[in-house]
Amino acid sequence: MGPFFRTRILRHKDEPDLRSSIPPPLETVDRHFLRLLVDTNSALKVNYPCSVASVTLAQYLNGHYGGRSVTTRRRDSFILLVRNEAAMDYHRLMRLLSLLFAATSIMLVAQAGEQSSLDIYVIDVEGGEATLFVSPSGESMLVDTGWPGFNGRDADRIVAAAADVGVTELNYLLVTHFHTDHMGGAIQLSERMPIHHFIDHGSGTNLGERGQAAFDRYAQLRGGGKHLQVKPGDRVPIEGIDVRIIASGGDVLREPLAGAGDPNPACRDFVFHGEDITSRGGDAEDQLSVSAVVAYEKFRTIIMGDLTWNKEYDLMCPNDTVGTVDAYLVSHHGAHTSGSEALVLPLQPRAAIMNNGPKKGGAMQTFEILDQVSSLEHLWQNHYAVDAGNHNSPDRFIANLDTGDNNAAANSQPAHMGASHWIRVSAQSDGSFTVTNSRNGHRQHYPPRP
Numbered sequence: 001m002g003p004f005f006r007t008r009i010l011r012h013k014d015e016p017d018l019r020s021s022i023p024p025p026l027e028t029v030d031r032h033f034l035r036l037l038v039d040t041n042s043a044l045k046v047n048y049p050c051s052v053a054s055v056t057l058a059q060y061l062n063g064h065y066g067g068r069s070v071t072t073r074r075r076d077s078f079i080l081l082v083r084n085e086a087a088m089d090y091h092r093l094m095r096l097l098s099l100l101f102a103a104t105s106i107m108l109v110a111q112a113g114e115q116s117s118l119d120i121y122v123i124d125v126e127g128g129e130a131t132l133f134v135s136p137s138g139e140s141m142l143v144d145t146g147w148p149g150f151n152g153r154d155a156d157r158i159v160a161a162a163a164d165v166g167v168t169e170l171n172y173l174l175v176t177h178f179h180t181d182h183m184g185g186a187i188q189l190s191e192r193m194p195i196h197h198f199i200d201h202g203s204g205t206n207l208g209e210r211g212q213a214a215f216d217r218y219a220q221l222r223g224g225g226k227h228l229q230v231k232p233g234d235r236v237p238i239e240g241i242d243v244r245i246i247a248s249g250g251d252v253l254r255e256p257l258a259g260a261g262d263p264n265p266a267c268r269d270f271v272f273h274g275e276d277i278t279s280r281g282g283d284a285e286d287q288l289s290v291s292a293v294v295a296y297e298k299f300r301t302i303i304m305g306d307l308t309w310n311k312e313y314d315l316m317c318p319n320d321t322v323g324t325v326d327a328y329l330v331s332h333h334g335a336h337t338s339g340s341e342a343l344v345l346p347l348q349p350r351a352a353i354m355n356n357g358p359k360k361g362g363a364m365q366t367f368e369i370l371d372q373v374s375s376l377e378h379l380w381q382n383h384y385a386v387d388a389g390n391h392n393s394p395d396r397f398i399a400n401l402d403t404g405d406n407n408a409a410a411n412s413q414p415a416h417m418g419a420s421h422w423i424r425v426s427a428q429s430d431g432s433f434t435v436t437n438s439r440n441g442h443r444q445h446y447p448p449r450p
């Protein structure tokens, strides 16, 4: 630590240790205090009361110290991360900051007394999937990692979303299945943040040479952490929220979750898909997807991976084993091979968030089925869906408006590199939630259901 740090401690012997305590509000923090933080040798994590506007602090620090700090909101406080050049790759941090400040609406001000929330970030990975859950306990679970390659584009976007909520390591990584758009970014991500537990359906089958090689790399990474191979009915032991596995490895939940189990009228006209046995890639990975219901007391949501149409029938027919949700994370990028009426209608979501790419998922049929959900107030989209024309939601509900064809990671140069935008769901224990589009700050509050 620098000499300044020692001076300060000597002068204020009665002050608690800065590394572990809440410092005074910004108004009483002087320049010396801030310098002192920057002068320390390693990253510090300091919680600030929410009455402090984080952007003021961040701008101050960036103005004076060249962008070596990040402030973020977490529950009832901001988290200030300050690192010096020795501890942090400067260029990486600048990139992170530019991403954060491109999406500033959430960074401007948080109100004092804000409640704890389950925060869900639907991250743009260009037609892949990556969804970060941060429990009110502070524990985190990332579901899928986006694509590999592109100098860690998708991993960087995940890190930026995590930083927005003060998360610097992952308690759980759930890989729904072993397709490149879901598993591919895991290794680059592990180079950027520690991952402690790996959750998946076991091992891949008939993945082809390249797919198998990618799986082997993932399996090696997984071997360095703890591995949980899940089956329907299992709980992910993340603290503060209830994560129940409803499908995995081709099996689906048979016993209904609490409050579910009613006959599902949408099963009557179900038309099976002949091609459900294998995905377009020729393997059965999509139908092996791990799917889960995530609940924070009264709030419920569902995440499906790429679970296929016919598996939805097994899960939801003749009786619905899942029950209703407040927010529906649209299955399989909104592709036409998932998201049947039998799945979607009984969920009765108030909001749906679709992680599509410009030309990946976002199928006309998906929009049409969602149109039938009478409870649905808004469909939020991660990308404008080029082929869906005027079915697209109004722009304010869409996080990324570019129309480039950049979902084929392995063989095309994506147009959309650099900064991107996410959609966040912030849920309260009473079932209410707020959805925010980081591109334009547009947000919508959904009060508790009566």
Ligand SMILES: [Zn+2]
Residues within 6 Å of the ligand: 128, 129, 179, 181, 182, 306, 332, 333
């Ligand atoms: Zn996929």
Ligand SMILES: [Zn+2]
Residues within 6 Å of the ligand: 177, 179, 279, 285, 286, 306
């Ligand atoms: Zn897939």
